Amino acid sequence: MTNPKQLSDYLAQGDQRSLARCITLVENGSKEAFDLLSIVQPNPNIPVIGITGPPGAGKSTLVNSIIYHLSQSKPNIRIAVLAVDPTSPFTSGSLLGDRLRMTGHFNNPNVFIRSLATRGHLGGLSGRTLEVVDLLKSAPYDIIFVETVGVGQSEVEIAALADLTVVVLVPEAGDEIQTIKSGIMEIADLFVINKSDRDGADTLVANLKQTLSEKMGAGSVDIPVLKTSAQEGKGIIELSNHLFTHHNSSPIKRKRMLINKGIRIAQDLLMRRMDQDDFSNKLELESQKPGFNIYKFVEGYFRP
């Protein structure tokens, strides 16, 4: 077994096989994974772009087109894509199809694509997405895409780790624009109307801008709405340029992201220690005693 220091060194050299191994370690959540994460050096300035939206909006095709454009226009650019599937790719034909469509890049050594399953992390991102993003930032890639279908609360979690969150819609969404969850409105830094050669694209853009200006109120930052047609490559240059020039989060958002991450890591550590310390069995034994109070027990357990 390679030790964490060696793995970390290979990672920093951009070795894809080591990266894949590191991700597997982190997904399994072992002690070794924590040791590894404690020594890697993620570059904090690498932009993380969240891509979310309803099923069928063409998110993967869009990411695919962006990769293609970036690889052409910026030789040697290193791009990573994390596709976070809310269900196993093996039970969902469309997601599997999306993944396959990306395989065009599999021969490009500068493009790294990985699916993360959400394994028991209900309705949300994979519990380890934050950590895997840190590995990619240590690899280091120049830009990282995290793509997830906007169901459950995954789109809220994506906003917590992305510097810029792109919400992808299709013209057909126009009819539902009034009922689009306000959650989506709040997380989007940018809207993309994909498949915009279809009817209704301009109406959707107009309605969306109207709704945004009503919800956001005067004085707030404008949220841009771009039109693309990923399949034909339309609008991809504008979108890619936007991603590279507008990904700087505000200091307030950066602080919030840092704190959230700290809390997540602390909770993870807590769980690991409780596990090592056989908390479950101690709690069960205690619960059978007369006068047992779970709040008192847990507080006593953690008293230094």
Added chain:
Amino acid sequence: MTNPKQLSDYLAQGDQRSLARCITLVENGSKEAFDLLSIVQPNPNIPVIGITGPPGAGKSTLVNSIIYHLSQSKPNIRIAVLAVDPTSPFTSGSLLGDRLRMTGHFNNPNVFIRSLATRGHLGGLSGRTLEVVDLLKSAPYDIIFVETVGVGQSEVEIAALADLTVVVLVPEAGDEIQTIKSGIMEIADLFVINKSDRDGADTLVANLKQTLSEKMGAGSVDIPVLKTSAQEGKGIIELSNHLFTHHNSSPIKRKRMLINKGIRIAQDLLMRRMDQDDFSNKLELESQKPGFNIYKFVEGYFRP
């Protein structure tokens, strides 16, 4: 301010005003709330019945009918209902309407009804539902209903705290039975087809039983499917009897519920301590130093 010991005594005597005060304390998550929870004495044998299902299935009307029937047939029975709204009742007409329909019981001193908002606990139950249930078990009520609309992950969380989880469907759900989230299949201890005087009820029962037997496989416990028509009071006696006779969880489920609860309380304590200790600002300061690694920092922070 009444001290925790006094409040706990009033609670044990069944005083509704003290109960309401205790719930407010717990919802606000103060230090005082933890002191209170550390001395109350929840009766572990009181059944907690989870009621979930899609919007419009008639969950509140059903609970209403059960309360009416129980109050009539078991004089002096004390019943508590927690209605956990995934949105504020003030933004959702139908939920508010449901609540109003329950007011018929407001004059019954043996029936306690309370709404909990989910305040920032996205897609799930209120973060404090577990604790509020402990207060109700200390009050003590004879049976506790926790009702929530089955969206996001609230139905999974309800199953984690209920001894018996009832999933309420309407005949119109028949067409979607193949696509009903398998999550719902896994949490249901009992299905109720409400509004069963409508077309399609028998077909739904048959399809549901078919689907259940396929998913569950041989040798597993049968999940009953009952028909009701809450508005006309049909099937309510059978349902109520079932709730009182089938709420005993298996030892395995009881242990799982206990451990989950312990973990939740530990996480809550962790958050409170980090808050008191100004974790956020320490982390932010540290993050500006060269060579900063968040995993190393958090681990050092919690090292005893």
